[in-house]
Amino acid sequence: MPTYIHLVRHAQGFHNLTPANHALPDPDLTPLGREQCAQLQRTFPLHAQVTHIVASPLRRTLYTALLSFAPVLTSSDKQVTAVPDLQEVAPLPCDIGSSPQALAVEFGPAGQVDLRLVTEGWNDKESAGSPYVPTVEKLEARARRARVWMRELGRRFEAENPGVDAHIVAVTHGGFLHFLTQDWDGADHSKGTGWDNTEWRSYEFAGGDEDEEARLRETERSWRRRRGSEKGLTETEQMELRAALHSRVEREWGNLGQGKVIGV
Template identity: 40%
Template sequence: MAPTIYLVRHGEAEHNAACDLSIPDPSLTNKGGEQCRDLASSFPYKDRIALVVASPMRRTLQTAHWAFIAAAPGEEEKEKHLRHNILALGELQECSVFPCDTGRPVEELAAECGDLLDLSRVEPHWNSKRLLYAGTQSAIRERAQRAREILRELAAALAGIEGGDDAYIVVVSHGTLIQYLIERPDAIRKQFGNCEWRSYKFVDLYGTDPTTAGLVETNESFYRWNGPLNMRSPQEADDLVAAEKCRQ
């Protein structure tokens, strides 16, 4: 076994509803907030989450907090032991250079979020939209690759802890960036909807070669979104992992 990665797209945000890319770092809409609350109540593995990771944008941080960290009304004490800080990764930000996909300075994030947000891995120029964070295809692919390497490092560290093999890592990001994260033959499917989640395992959890930090969707996730008429066998998933290792 190895830690499972749950990739989640944020809830509906203001720029989604208004189709307005000029809104700076938009917040979730009321509908987006409801989607998060629905996700909080329907996600079946909340008590097994070991780490919550998110893009440092408002909509992804709000989604991570409301869906996976904040206790439901009346359950504050019950879920007190389940709360986590959010680990922010600038590599998980959305791809375009429009205002809606441009984040805020680290200092502003720290002042607004306080102890809730771990910014130790966010570079000072993460919102510059230059170099690694540019909107070019090559930069986005490199950024997605780095994000996979970081997530693999985090998953491998968890696996080394007693009981960590069964731990879950929730990663809240953006529709387009997620497609780059899962750019593998078995993952060429429609883009994630708002607050949609799917689960993945690393092809080579303990590898050191950056090119082997690939993600393969779990059978449970594949079955849930494809339906009984398009199911693959458990052996097919194992074969995908083996084929990916041979391809590298």
């Protein structure tokens, strides 16, 4: 049985309003962002099929998951699982998450967020030994870990529920989505991503169990819904766009810690 991954970019946060707001630590959603969540909740057609909801532990992604997929959460005993590997790329204050203790105070009492994976150091983007320092190598490694983790989550579900497909909703960030999907089509340096707020796309795993990269492939239905009959980029065009974007951001950001920042 296939595992379907429905990737969602978070709703508008206060940091999206102006570059000056990038200095805000772990910002909340704007009123428009909450309206975007309500719109996604109304229009997402697969609530009844969702088997898991996972999200970056930043506040804007957790709130996007809670608000947009409330029908799933209220009709079952499901929770939003906070996954540190899904956090955003950059070391800006707006992209550095809150402490596990602060998240537990804010999200723990309602019981709708599982924070067991959020441990001390998950928001460390400076220490040389941290897996979250935004270097090319570490970003690609955690994107791979996230894909493998979701593939295993789907496998376990399908083993326990024969004949039922796993549908995993993953709420994450615009910059990281390009690493997660290995798709650079539409990437724009000025806003850091080719994904709109609350945009969602559906994926399958492209290879078999032996695929160590656990590569994702957008489903034909998802592609048609958003792009019609338009053709996607060739592999060469993807690589050229990726290299150009990385080079430009490296020049503008410079060095951070043990490597170069490639997020915005």
